[in-house]
Amino acid sequence: MGWALAVATQRLPAGHPVHQLLLPHFRFTFHINILARDTLLNPGGIIDQATALGREGTLELVARATQALTYRELCVPEDIQDREVAEVPNYHYRDDALQLWDAIHSWVQGMVQLFYAGDQAVAQDQELQEWLQEICERGLRGGGQRGFPCQLCCRPELAKFLTMIIFCCSARHAAVNSGQYDFAAWMPNTPGTLRRPPPSCQQEVTPEELLQSLPSPEATAALLALLAVVSYEGGQPHPLGTRAEDLLRGAAPRQLLDTFRRSLASISQRIQRRNQALDLPYPYLDPARVQESVAI
Template identity: 45%
Template sequence: MEKEVQGLFQKHREEELEERRRLYRWNTWRKGLPLTVDAMTEKDLPLDMRFHEDKKIDFVGAEVTGLMEVVLKRLSTLLSSWNSLDDFAQIVWGHQSTLTKRVCESWKDDDFFGYQFLNGANPTMLRRSTSLPTRLVIPPGAEELQTQLERKLQEGCLFEADFSLLDGIQPNVIQGERQYLAAPLVMFKMEPDGKLLPMVIQLQPPCSGSPVPPLFLPSDPSLTWLLAKIWVKNSDLQLHELQAHLLKTHLMAEVFAVATMRCLSGMHPIFKLLVPHFRYTMEINTRARTSLISEGGIFDQVTNTGGGGHLDILRRATACLTYRSLCLPNDLADRGLLGIPSALYVHDVLRLWDIIFRYVQGIVHLHYSGDKDVQDDSELQAWCREITEIGLGGAQDRGFPVSFKSRAELCHFLTMCIFTSSAQHSAVSQGQQDWYTWVPNAPDTMRQPPPTTKDVTLEMVMATMPKVYQSCLQIAMTWLLSRVQPNRVLLGYPKEEYFSGPESKAVLSRFQEDLDILEREIVARNEGLDLPYEYLLPSRIENSITI
């Protein structure tokens, strides 16, 4: 009798998964990228993955508000192009944060420029140097710079941000006007007080047979140095939005979500653990593919990587995406960023990773008594293979597992999935409005080529900056993409109750307590800071990617 019951139970699970695999099909949206759910528009998605009515009303309303703001701001100035950097203040009204105002005041300062690579909208580019980059060409007569760099390298306080991924990408054409791209390299030094200061900027990699690109220095004329930093921040915005934000959170979370729906039955403990962290992710990604990164979409209208270049960047970023880069303790160790007091993102990331891991471990150990239970779970092993071999197109050569041999391996992978879908998205999404509303701090496009000499005038700077319409659209879109969601569900507080047993509820309760403790720690720390870091406050982290 018991065998018959087990057989019926197993048959039910198999029928459920067969139906799910019919509903949740893979699709190749663009070759060379992670697979997506098979849906041309959000209306093609299964109902369980659609926005609820309140979310839909809010989202559509926000889009209308954003477009109205673009029109109003465009009409508020009679300019078609900017005459001075101060002119951008004409469109900085409406949705402003306290930090936005600080950016407007301090964006030209070198320490403020460096701070953004530690704790800004994109804290994923910086790494500690282990040698001088081979692409950095020190020209004759600059021996003093070479000496300074080597000294900082020996002291262990030389850092770099390399945007080589942009090298050779075809720039966009916006309204018939060609745009321009750079692929900068920035070398920084860490001061004893924790400030990260730029030492040298090289805007383009050296090409054989071409003149050696100039190195821009803090000692250059102020406009020359400022334009070099603006070029860096334009490049940083591109890789932030495409690599750190879109690929490494949105698209990865969608792979996890589709594989979960196809491989894990509703009664599976790992399904129950993960499914709250995929709420609304398929719809927000589908909407992005139809309006944001689609042909003629916002990227094509606004950024110098639009028009197809953004897809080439995504392909390059996908080809070098590793499992370790998604596991933040490994990634931060590989980038040499551990133990830096002023790296607030790093500190908060590590605390959150440990808290999520403890939660995952508690659930896993309740349902798997040992490693053999993990090895023998056919649904779980199929889920792992589905992610690595199908969703990611065979990513085992980049460290992604094709099976789980132990509870420890499973816990590490599940922590990565939840962290990617919640905390990391928060870290790279919330800062868009703060750091990109003041357009000169990170322009979405550049209308003139990078300077090849140090003779820079204000006219050259302004001719390089985006036009008024693109600037207005940048502000509206960064607000739309990073605003607080009124119907948000916070990390650790899922709306649905998937685990009903007292042991599972105790694990979730401990998770919530750990998050509350971290909240108080971050609030107390921020009270003593000139620039509070708030993107990883648990009270600001959504349980899933919904925007």
């Protein structure tokens, strides 16, 4: 999905406010997708070496997941509601994600109001509508059938859609990606393959049988080498709010950005205070650690 969003956004004129707003959140998107094709999903690559699905099975799984993806799944408030986890205690992802979503939405809403005088200005922006249509119909292959907007008629709809994009390119990726090595370095937690069929529910399993079921040392090494690289950002970090390639200029955008940064700093302080009291901290949505783009 990130590739489709990045391609469509690059086709917008450089001076378009949506292009200027989103550009930092697609930093390295093309680069990492090419790397994935060359080293992960290439025939005989790491996916073939380390997972039971292999390359062909993984491509099929991703295709099915893309066709099943809905707009509500990518919008945090609706996702929390649909999964019925609003009241689950100690669900740190929910608590942190909702705060980040609100902070991003408040900032984006201010930017939309700054550049669009009213709902009619959104509806009549032909470049914006063509950008959205390309994403919905081509990038998401009929996303309108799964709730994705194929036309934006008002400022609130645009603010929500842009919030979804920025959240997915930053916080959602951090939540999914950054804890992989911490959890999966102990291979029995998430084995990529099994060398024996899984036991039936009536069958007792001995420690020896469990060990014989786990991946081979070679498959384990391949997967851990991958996780050790992809779970941590390399190079110069660009946390959310940094705007490493900021094209927006002027006092009004700067004021909105400063307010956004203060909100992120407040969220970061709350998360760090909470984590100090936890036996198992959840740091992955701390804005100080959330990168502004999918750079790994």
